[in-house]
Amino acid sequence: MRFTVHAGEIHALIGENGAGKSTTAAIAAGTLAPDAGTVTAIGTVGLVHQHFALIDRLTVWENIVLSREPRRGARIDRDAAIARVRALATEHGLAVDPLALVGTLPVAVKQRVELLRELAREPAVLVLDEPTAALAPVEIDAFFVTLRALAARGTAMLVITHKLREVIDHANGITVMRRGAIVSRREAATTDANELARDMVGGELPALAARTATVAGTCRIAIANLATEPGAGALRDATLHVDAGEIVGIAGIEGNGQTPLADALAGVIAYTGTIALDGIAMPPSVTPAQRLARGLRVIPQDRNREALVASWSIADNVALGAHGSRFARGGRYDRAAARTAASAIVRAYDVRSGSLDARTGELSGGNQQKIVVGRALAGNPAAIVAYQPTRGIDVGAGALVQSRLIEARNAGSAVLLISFELDEILALADRVLVLFGGRIVGAFAGTAIDRATLGALMAGAV
Amino acid sequence: MTLRARLGSLRDLGLAVAIALVVGSIAMLVAGVNPIVGFSSLLDGALGNRSELGETLIQTSALLFPALGIALAFRGGLFNIGAEGQLVLGGLAAGTIGADLHAPALVAIPAALLAGAIAGGLWGSIAGFLRARFGANEVIATLMLNVVAALLASYLVNNLLHDPAGQSSETALVLANAQLPVIVPGTRLTIAILLALAAAAIVRYVLAETIFGYELRATGEAPEAALRAGIDVRRTALLAMTWSGALAGIGGAVIVLGVLHRFNGQLSPGYGFVAIAVALVGRLDPLPITLAAFAFGILQSGAVSMQAEAGVPREIVAVVEGVVILALAGQRFLGARKSRVR
Numbered sequence: 104m105r106f107t108v109h110a111g112e113i114h115a116l117i118g119e120n121g122a123g124k125s126t127t128a129a130i131a132a133g134t135l136a137p138d139a140g141t142v143t144a145i146g147t148v149g150l151v152h153q154h155f156a157l158i159d160r161l162t163v164w165e166n167i168v169l170s171r172e173p174r175r176g177a178r179i180d181r182d183a184a185i186a187r188v189r190a191l192a193t194e195h196g197l198a199v200d201p202l203a204l205v206g207t208l209p210v211a212v213k214q215r216v217e218l219l220r221e222l223a224r225e226p227a228v229l230v231l232d233e234p235t236a237a238l239a240p241v242e243i244d245a246f247f248v249t250l251r252a253l254a255a256r257g258t259a260m261l262v263i264t265h266k267l268r269e270v271i272d273h274a275n276g277i278t279v280m281r282r283g284a285i286v287s288r289r290e291a292a293t294t295d296a297n298e299l300a301r302d303m304v305g306g307e308l309p310a311l312a313a314r315t316a317t318v319a320g321t322c323r324i325a326i327a328n329l330a331t332e333p334g335a336g337a338l339r340d341a342t343l344h345v346d347a348g349e350i351v352g353i354a355g356i357e358g359n360g361q362t363p364l365a366d367a368l369a370g371v372i373a374y375t376g377t378i379a380l381d382g383i384a385m386p387p388s389v390t391p392a393q394r395l396a397r398g399l400r401v402i403p404q405d406r407n408r409e410a411l412v413a414s415w416s417i418a419d420n421v422a423l424g425a426h427g428s429r430f431a432r433g434g435r436y437d438r439a440a441a442r443t444a445a446s447a448i449v450r451a452y453d454v455r456s457g458s459l460d461a462r463t464g465e466l467s468g469g470n471q472q473k474i475v476v477g478r479a480l481a482g483n484p485a486a487i488v489a490y491q492p493t494r495g496i497d498v499g500a501g502a503l504v505q506s507r508l509i510e511a512r513n514a515g516s517a518v519l520l521i522s523f524e525l526d527e528i529l530a531l532a533d534r535v536l537v538l539f540g541g542r543i544v545g546a547f548a549g550t551a552i553d554r555a556t557l558g559a560l561m562a563g564a565v
Numbered sequence: 566m567t568l569r570a571r572l573g574s575l576r577d578l579g580l581a582v583a584i585a586l587v588v589g590s591i592a593m594l595v596a597g598v599n600p601i602v603g604f605s606s607l608l609d610g611a612l613g614n615r616s617e618l619g620e621t622l623i624q625t626s627a628l629l630f631p632a633l634g635i636a637l638a639f640r641g642g643l644f645n646i647g648a649e650g651q652l653v654l655g656g657l658a659a660g661t662i663g664a665d666l667h668a669p670a671l672v673a674i675p676a677a678l679l680a681g682a683i684a685g686g687l688w689g690s691i692a693g694f695l696r697a698r699f700g701a702n703e704v705i706a707t708l709m710l711n712v713v714a715a716l717l718a719s720y721l722v723n724n725l726l727h728d729p730a731g732q733s734s735e736t737a738l739v740l741a742n743a744q745l746p747v748i749v750p751g752t753r754l755t756i757a758i759l760l761a762l763a764a765a766a767i768v769r770y771v772l773a774e775t776i777f778g779y780e781l782r783a784t785g786e787a788p789e790a791a792l793r794a795g796i797d798v799r800r801t802a803l804l805a806m807t808w809s810g811a812l813a814g815i816g817g818a819v820i821v822l823g824v825l826h827r828f829n830g831q832l833s834p835g836y837g838f839v840a841i842a843v844a845l846v847g848r849l850d851p852l853p854i855t856l857a858a859f860a861f862g863i864l865q866s867g868a869v870s871m872q873a874e875a876g877v878p879r880e881i882v883a884v885v886e887g888v889v890i891l892a893l894a895g896q897r898f899l900g901a902r903k904s905r906v907r
Contacts, residue, residue: 371792392795403793412787419779424794426779436779 104285106278108228110145113250113260115270115291118280119303119497120468124263127280128232131261146227151234155217159206163199164188167220191219197249207335210237210358214246228259235269239356240525240558247273267296268526281305304498311530312506315513317348323517324368324399324486328376330541331363338363338374339541345486345517350508352532353521355561360541361521362404365490368519369401370394381485395424398485402475402492406468410475413464417456420463421445421478448477452503469500476504486517493527505531525557539563578846581892589885593877603877610870611863617870619752623824625862626761627833630816631840632858633768634689634809636849638703640772641805642785647692647707648813649837650714651685655814657718658684660736660821660828661726663743673743678760678818685814686807688714693806697799703806711837722828735829745823757819762855764812769851781805813837839865842890861886 104127108114118124129135131142132150157166164185173183188201197215205216214234221229231250235243247269254260264270270277270291277289279302287302300308324345331338338360345351355361367374370391378385380399403409411420422430422441429444430437445459452473456466463471472492479487489508493501508531512518522528528535535552537545537560545560547553590600611621631648638645659681666673692710695701719734728737745755772778783791784801792798816836821828843861847854864886868879 369793390795390797391793392797395795401793405789408787409789409793412783412790414786415782422779423783423790426783427776427795431776434775434777436774436776438774 104280104283106285106288108259108261108276110227110257110259111254112275113247113254113262113273115274115277116261116263116280117265117267117270117277117299117303119265120495121282121497122280122303123283124265124280125232126283128230128261128263131228132230144228147224148228148230149221149224149226151217151221151229151231155213157205157213157217157220159204161205162201163203163205163208163216164201166205166216167191167201167223169220171223187223188219191223195219195222195249196252210356211239211242211246214238214242218249222253226258228261229253230261230263232263233265234262235264235266237357237523239562240554241562241564243269267299270299271296279303300498309499309502311502312509312513314509314533317513317515319346319349321347323347323381324519325379325382326368326377329364329367329378330375331360331367331372336360336362337541338367341376341538341541341543343536343543345519347515347517348512349533350512350518350520350531352528352535353519353538354525354528354535354557355523355538357523359538361490361523361538363541364538365401365403365488365521368394368399368488369403392427396428399488400479400484400486401488402479402490404490404494406471406475407464411463411471414462416460417449417454417463417466417474418442418445418459420474421448424478425481444481445474448474448481452477452507467497467500469496472496472504473500476507480507480511480516483514484511484516486519487511488519488521490521491523492520493522493524525554525561529554537561577893581846581889584892585885585888588888589881592881592884596877596881598875598877603871603875603881606875606877607867607871607882608863609867610874611867613870615749616752617866619749619754621859621862621866622754622758623862624865625858626757626823627816627820627836628840628843628861628865629761629855629858630764630819631813631837632843632847632854633764633851634685634812634816635841635844636847636851636854637768637772637781637812638689638805638809639844639849640785641781641801642788643693643696643802643805643809644704645689645692645707645806645809645813646704646841647689647710647714647810647837648816648840649833649835650707650711651688651810651813652817652820652833652837653718654688654714654817655681655685655811656817656821656832657721657726657736657828658814659818660739660825663739663822664728664737664827666743667740668742670742670746673740674745674822677739677743677822678815681814681818681821682811683814685817686811689810689813690803690807693803696806697803703802718828719830726828728827731827736827739822739826743822744826745819753824755819755823757823760815760819761858764815765851765855768812772851777804813840816840834865839886842886845893846889 116124116127126135128150130137132148134150167188168184173180185201192199197219199212199215199219205213235246238246250260262274274291277291278285279287279299281303289299322344327342329338329341336358341364353361363372366372368378370389373387380397385394407413418441421444426436430441442459454470454473456470463474476492492504492508508518520528520531529552535547536543537557539561540563547557593600593603610617612618631652635645635648659677662680663677666676688710692703692706695706696703722736723733726736727733728735745757747755772782780796780801783794783796784798788798817832820832825831839861843857844854847857864882868882871877872879
């Protein structure tokens, strides 16, 4: 592959998960050696990581000057360092408190710290890997204003992302990657999201399943005044319900109570308030096993850690959760039944693997997620909590997962969709609730959803 | 496990043994002994004739029980360092019942073995309970319980349970009906080895085929996923430690009922610790563990004749065992590093 980023340009590198974007970024920034080929940069290259490479237990100034501390003898010149950070922040218009502990900062501020740390090295080229993944829409706009100002001073900017909207709004040139190679070069001014998506996928976007008319009004999940252990990102006072045959989307920026909400429903953390399923209360003492038996299925956010046993076969993973019921014969594990169920999921979800004995850890994220979703949706569950169901998977697998959720809704399941991707929520949800600071701060129904209002609510601007 | 992974772990094991042999040879050279003479007298002493092979199989059975227990706990994500203490208390309980219970062999032997299993199981369950209830680190708990077990056994055998007719620090002789029958005439080899092999088969079956084994493995490999799949991970931890301790306890029981015929301070030269190496070398899988127990049995029983015939200090064997463990741990560490860099 070959591409160039010019001084003063914000260049976007887009592509599906696994297309090779992050690898390209790491090679460009010099943290990974290429097997062949060269990277030429005029001046130094800075890399802003997708997952912040900050030390939570150090302060902002300590993080920024780390490894380049101004010294006075053998000691760090604290005053000089703080002054330097203040000057840098002012120069770039990035408001931070140098004395704050990084661990206590909101995500958007951490992002600024991460950016400042790279800017302190005065890079000629700045590579940003998914920089907006954890930002609210308004924060994203502000972030690109900063980038634009940097570009105006002559920095070349390579932004890696999968969010087409912000690419079109904020970039100059766009390079699209697919399966490790460049497939097209576009100009933001003359392209649109559909064209970019087709380039990324290599064809038309797969269509989602059609939603059929469902009878509203039968409440399946009822949550009232739900609160979890106080702390950053806790759930404070959430009240919501999901009816049979509807998808309710929880929109919000990561860290506003989504994880406690999913975990409380799964029954793996303590909570106050009430959760009821089909009218029957589920206090915290109701175990995850009992919740599964009652028809509540949670698709967790982190499939590798929370849903799958990586060293196990597809068949053994499909049994997980129903291993004590559907796949038990006496005290014996019924491996044959698990294989039958697994092959049904493999067929219905188009899981691409050599065999049912393939270890799930060796599958792609998309194929792993198909197994997790297939397992969760088996047997028409009463209620489904889908937390970031398409995170980190390719568009094709994502569309399939989304279609299956719609079909489950059509069949009468109550679906609670918790996602950080606003586009996903808008595409799937019958109703949208906004979660901010552990509370539901807004509700939108049907097609009357105003993106700008939604974005403002997500950022906490009520 | 795929064939490739199996071959890979065989290669790792071969490499570890090779390193251990090299280091052991160097140690022998330092001690002024020709390593070839040293190792051949070791092998000869362990396998040279029927009686020596019998002694090796006795060592094998003494190692296999605790190693299976350790593997069971390990597969459930728990590192049971306490097999030694569980084994000692199992031996004491079996010796006590075996000396006191006047019953036919068909009752006395199972009863004494069961007493060993219960004592070891209860001792293991303490660490399991602390882990399940308070999240206490089982490594530290079991390690400390070893000391408590040794002192408790010493107290009991010197006070409440000692042989009124014999010396202090030992229990009365196990009644003839409770002694394990010898299966090969001219040796001390008893049914203990058959029981150990049966235990290996049972552990394998439980792990691979039962719901309990499934839940245990899920808990060990992916505790968060297990929790969310409705598995009671605390109960699983408690059960894993209990069964682990029970197996180690039976290990102590077969030594007392089959070899020593009474409980005393000679019960274990550290079987519970060597068994950790056996379990790890056997990759926590009952069949290879059985082979590893035999290999370590050779080392244990050959050490004595090596010392007698070649003049090699028997501690060299401990060096060889230690190097095998270090080499395996090192490979695991290097493997983890490699995959992280990649």
